[in-house]
Amino acid sequence: MEPGNDTWISEFLLLGFSQDPEQQPLIFGLFLSMYLVTVFGNLLIILAVISDSHLHTPMYFFLSNLSMVDICFTSTTIPKMLVNIQTQSKAITYAGCITQMCFFIIFSGLDIYLLAVMAYDRFVAICHPLHYTVIMNPRLCGLLLLVSWLTSVLHSLLQSLMVLRLSFCTHVEIPHFFCELNQMVQLACSDTFLNNVVIYFMAMLLAGVPLSGILYSYSKIVCSICGISSAQGKYKAFSTCASRLSVVSLFFCTVLGVYLSSAGTHSAHSSATASVMYTVVTPMLNPFIYSLRNKDIKRALKRFFGMAAIKGTALRGLRKCQSPKVRRCDSLTRLWK
Template sequence: MEPQNLTGISEFLLLGFSEDLKLQSLLFGLFLSMYLITVTGNLFIILAVSSDHHLHTPMYFFLSNLSLADTGFISTTVPKMLVNIQTHKKSITYVGCLTQVSLFYLFRFLDSLFFTVMAFDRFVAICHPLHYTVIMSPRLCGLLILACFLISLLNSQLHCFMISQLTFCKGIEIANFFCDLLQLFSFACSDTSTSTVLVYCIGAVLGGVPVSGILYSYTRIISSILRVSSSNGRYKAFTTCGSHLSVVCLFYGTGIGVYLSLVVSSSARKGTVASVMYTVVSPMLNPFIYSLRNRDIKRALQRLLSRAI
């Protein structure tokens, strides 16, 4: 269904960071570098997993899908910001804004669901190692990924639909580098109380379930690891979960930071900086965390690079 513009507004303004031309050039170079690093790092992980038969396991299958989601997540916001900086424009069309909101929530929630699926995979591997290959069958892994995509798509379309039902009476200046849903609500002329409550309810349910699943999985994992008598066995178990747990803490930690910056601080710039940590820095660091802390990934990358050379 095509989004309907219920207002006469054809575009919004994204204020971004600064109007200083010298600072704009610095920001362009910085964010372009971060974007290229993120895309390249995630692409290398996807190629390494797909080209190395040693990595054709559920854990790395989920990791390659997470890398794909991270690439989509950062590509939702940064390219448009780079175009605006380069052309010295701040506008985004009404349809472009709706598309950005839809893709933002699609990939953000995909990340959250993939973290949950990966936590479940580690739970089965550590707590039920003898039944791992039976439980984590290729069919189940495929169904889990498909379910994550479908639920995330439904979530993103709900958010897009709520934005499309709003009316705006004047030019909107969004104090961020992408279309922020809550800021759009604050600028709407129509009543947004129902939509706001619905957004928070959706966030509580669809955000609380993955977090609960991750906490439950790691509670059982830690309990099982502590019962292992061998110190070497405990070290190997913690090593397999260390990278995933680090990425999960980074993802939710920066997300909580964005929320607190909006609630506690009235400064738009602080909220924008917090958004950068969540939408740009977190996806950029994920490939490094997984590749630097994982011997299998490092070996696969070395073999991939050697074949390319």
């Protein structure tokens, strides 16, 4: 893309959170630990759902997809920031920046849609339990996932093409830890009015509509919970809904705050801090809120690791059987078979 001074922009500089060298190890350790928790927590959920046939239901189907998206979501931003801190380099190529922004928009959109779909799934399960298997059939589940992917990819393609038409000055510094859409638009040298209009409109459409659906679904769920006669059951249901709504609110409030606020109303540092909330914190919390507190997930993981331990013991026994000193191997062989 040709900037205003007739030179080609080749790279951007990601300034991150702090320029102080003494704070870099702390930032590196904090984000590395959050990234590892996010990846391993979501991988455990995917592993549990795949390994246990009892979890092959619409709710866990969407949970496993949310876990996969959360891993990809954080992997588009955090590894590059960690590499930059470790190598003491802030540079990212123009193509790399556009690519990072493109995948970031795809997976952030998928996160939004899957949260809305999961809220609808719980609404049907709680408010219409007798019709749940009919409504949430495999065809509808696949269609909802397909529409989510198509919408996210098309939105990402639109925003990327809108950014590609912009021109940038040389030595562009991005006061952020990744190439976020609104930060790149603010740094452009050319007219960005059309870009801002598209950003605001798509944010209201693609985030506002799912948020409205989530709020409606949970309002109906709360009304149904109020009809529960058991005080203990009512408290448990309310605590589950409250924890899920807190994470959803954190995600949507920070997303809308970043993309609907004008450049003059918030600083680059506050924007980067808000971005951490929905790019790192909520994907890390999702496994605990949605699944790891779930008894079915815990049971599936215990069963999986228990079977793995039994197979490991049997394999070690078979290896010992291959030694000439060991002769009684028939029982171990029958156990393994």
